[in-house]
Structure formats: structure tokens, C-alpha cells
Amino acid sequence: MKKKLLSAAALMSASVLVLAGCAAESESEPAATVTVTAADGTETTETVEALSGSILVDGSSTVGPASEVAAELFMETEPGVRVSVNISGTGGGFEKFCNGETDASNASRFIKESEEEACLANGVSYDFVTVANDALSVVVNKDNPLQCISIEQLSVMWNQDASGTIMKWGDVPGMPAEIADIDIQLYGPGTDSGTFDFFTEEVNGDSGNIRNDYINIGEDDLLAVQGVSGGIGAMGFIPYSYYQENLDTVKALEIDGGSGCIAPTLENVQNLSYAPLGRGLFTYFSDTALARPEVVAFAEFLVNETELINTTAGYVGLTPAQQTEALAKIAVLAGK
Template sequence: MTRTRGAAIAATTIAGALLLAACGGSSSSDSSSASSDLTGSILIDGSSTVGPATEIAAELFMAQNPGVAVTVAVSGTSGGFEKFCLGETDGNDASRLIKEEEIIKCDEAGITYDNITVANDALTVLVNAAAPVECLTVAQLNAIWGDGSTISTWGEIPDLDVPADFASTPLALYGPGTDSGTFDFFTEAINGEEGSIRIDYTSIGEDDNAAVTAVTGDVGAMGYVPFSFYQEAGDAVKGIAVDGGNGCAEPTAENVQDGSYSPLGRALYVYASGTALQKPETVAFFDFYINNSAQIAEIGGYIGLTPAQVTEQLAKVASLAGQ
């Protein structure tokens, strides 16, 4: 018990030190002395959407803590949870919340956990830059993508004003394959049920770049990709503003952070295990990840955490580590 308490105190101290370092606005090399005596290894597995952010966090963290070896694998959110709930990994990248059957597995193995939000993301509906459309409502998106939809030209989209010469342009739809967390989230948010979607769209599998390429080359094309792909996509495509009932909101960092980019704004998680958080290096890593979310988001094309989220997530880590 005293050991656990000691670890918790150490963790809080480190977290505090990191927070101070981060707030002080010092360059990253200055704060290296704060926790450079940490040693150990951390293994994170899971989603390929969150994995790149964790890789960046790991790299920045190891620059300051050379004694800690952080490795990141990407066997998918589900594949990662399977290992996580057997206690084989210290954390699991997840682009969705843990599912019922996974909760049961974790409980059976006695793994305690919590979902730590490490970044935000905007699922972005992409169209060609030349398409005369700026905003779509959730109802319109549902009419386009919903199960059984027969809309095949832009003119058929309900309540949408498009120039007469554009109305007959064929609507070419590109979406990720059914294994993708992006697919799960989009179908749930737009079509109301996970996995429910019209069957005649072009599946791009796991390669979101393919959607960008397709939309770049076709004025009538539409696809949806994670925010990072939209950011890197260039000027030939544009992200459609989405109206979830409170007016059109463009896919921007501000709109996601204040919640107005709804329902396609989402949080990206790393599930941390209570066992792993008994090790001070793991606590330090998670605190680092949360505190530096702005820098990590900048490098990886994600959207950083809001100050409120940072406080909230740090508290989650501290409480999981202290139990």
C-alpha cells in the first residue's frame, strides 16, 4: 500500500514538474532534467488512427527520458483491446470507446482501466474544391450515405441548392472499409447505427489517402477522412461544413474544441491500465502526452486538447494511478 502511495506521490510530483515546465514556455530541452532518471519500458498497442499521435508522444517523451523505452504497435482498436485486457500492453490506442464484450474480458482478467482523451479529431467530409457546395446538414448526409439511399447525382440531394449545370453531376462516394474505426464512427453519427450504410459506395479500405486522391480528381466526388488527411490534402479539396442542428460549422480546430462541429467531432483515446500506472514511468508518459497535446497535435495533424480537457484527463490518470 505504501508503495502505491509512494508511486502516486512521485507521479503527482512529476506531473506537477512537467506542468510547470510546460507552462513556463521553456524549450523541451530545458525540462529534461525534471524526470530524466526514469527507467523502464512502456508498450502501447491499438488503433492506427491514434497510433501516430502516440508515436510522436513517445518520441518527444524519450528525448527527455532516455532511460524509458516506449514502443508503439498498431494492431487496430479491437486487436489492441484483446491484448490490453490480458494485461499484455500498458495502454491501448482507441478511436472509439471500449465495447461491452471487451469490458467483460478486462473485468475477468482483473484489469482496471480508464479512457484518457489524448487528442481531438474532426471527421471531415471532403468534396472537390470546384464543387459549389459549402455546407450539408446531418439529414442531407444521411440521405446521401444512409442504408438504401439511391441518390446518384448532386441535384437529388434534398433541400440543397446547386447550380442547374451542376445538378446532373454524378455523385461518386468514397468511404473507408468496414474494419475502420472511422467507418464505425461516421455510420453511427450520420446514419444512427454503427455499420449501417448504403452498399454501393467505393470502399477505399484502410488507405484514407485514396479518398483524398479520388476527390482531388473528380468534381462530383465525396468522401470522409480523419482531420489529419484533410489538413495534408492541399487546395484541390475542401472540407464541407456540417450542420448538426445549430448552424453550419466548418471542420476547424476551434469548432471541434468548443463542440460546435457536431456530430462529426470526436475524441481519440488511449486506454491506460491501472496496473501499468503503478509504474512511475507510465504515469510520467501519460502526463507528458496530455500536457503536450498541442505540440503532438500540431506535428501529427490532430486537434489538441482544451485546457479543461487537460485538467480533466490529468485527474483521471492521477486517480487511476492512486487506486
């Protein structure tokens, strides 16, 4: 009887494991054939060793969706490489990255001094590549008549002194009279988010300066869209891609950074006129990761296919000048 009991337990777990194993059929990859067009126009076909290995990417929820698209497209050309993308926020990503647990970390701001020290302490050296441009979009409800907002007005609404005092739209100087009596509802990401750091720094002067009674949506930017579309007095700030996916539910305000109202559009971001809320999005790579050919290939793919990746994911791609700069940087990092 004892044997039966043991075999029962073994059978149950074994069958589960076997089923998992069956499904994982082997996919051996033949060496890829690459056609190279030389400078003089002649085409040479050479066989290169197919890349293999796994790449762990973590970090910003703003950059994450673009990395996923990139990973998916990359694995179609390099089926031997396994790229997994996780989203734990810019800060959360750097924590793992500086612990040596990930190969690349997505960021919607530059690395902070405290994070740099953590990297240094663990012997992780790194550099970043700009992978996309973003227009941090300030969105309000469709029924809100407001069209343009200045950075000063934004600061009045969002800075830490506003807690408990700036409660209605009428409390903010220069707002249209018809919304003066409406309560302000603010949606913003949590402190692990690079978007949070960037917005508070650009609007309120220093990173982390924010009123304490806004609605914290953590890393889920979609919650801000849902919140803003649900209340006439609501406002939130979200990455350009999330605004693009929800053009019919929320309205983005034009931003007056001192030189007139500028709308968050693709052109305005690329020509840098959407200031100060236009920003670069980065992927940080560690030196040890860039010593591996598959990681270098992925980094180059991110830059070379910027147009395809970013239009698919709803982001603003790199300009040709940015592309050249990024490729040069990767070449240096990879020791080519």
C-alpha cells in the same frame, strides 16, 4: 566435408546476427537532473532515477500519428523508455489490449460493450484519457460547388438504404443543379476503424449502418484523400489531421447539424460548436500498465504537452479545462 557444410550454415547466420549486434551499441543513461520550481518560486534541483522499460501502444489510425509524435518527443526526454506505436484500428487495438498484449490502446470512439466483456473476461481493467480533439471532416473534390451539407443529406447518401438507389448527386435533396448528373463516389474506412463506428452512429443513427457499395479504404485515410481529389463526384470522411495535410487537394464541407453551417476549424472544435462530428480522441491505459512509473510518465506527458504534440501532428489539442480533468484522472488511476 560435412563440417564445412555445417560451418557454412553457421557462419552465414552468425555473421548476420553479429552484424545486428554490433550496431546495437549500448546507451547507458545517467540519472536525469530535474529542476523543480516550488510554489514559493524557489528552484530546487533534485536527481531522480531515470525511467526505463518498454510501452506498447496500438489502436486507432486517427490517433496513431499523434501518439508517434508523442512517443518520439517523450523518448527525447526519457531515453531509457522504449515506446512502440502500432496501428491496427480502434477495434483491432482493443482486441489486443483486452488480451493483455498491449499497455495502451488508442481509440477514436469509446470502448464497446462486447470489447468491455472481452477485457473483463481476461481480467484487464482500464480507463481512458482524452488526448486530443478531432473534427471528422467530410471532404469533396475542389471542383464541387457544394459548400455546406446537413446531417440529413449526409444520411441520405450514406445509410444502408442508399445502396443502389442514391447514385447521382441529384438523387439527394437540396443539391446544386450543376452537379445533379454527376455520379456519387463514396470513400470510407473499414469496420475495424473507430472513425467508421463514429460516423455511422452520428450520421445514420446506429453504428455499422452504412450502404454496402461505398469504397472501403481500410485503415488508410490517405486513400480517401487520393480518391476524392481524383473524381469530381467523390466524397469521403477523414480525420481533421488528414484534411489539414491536404488543404490544397480536397475541400472540407461545412456541417449543418441543425444550427447552421459550421466549418471544421480549430476554434469550432474546441468550443464544441462543430456538432455532431466533433469528437474526442482517447488513449486507454490498463491498470497493470499504469502501475509502472514509465507508463504514468507517458500518460502525463500526453496531457501536459498536448499543445506541442497536437500542433506538431496536425491535431486539435486539449483545452486547459480538459487538461486539468485528464491529469486528475491519471493521478487517480496511478493511485497517487
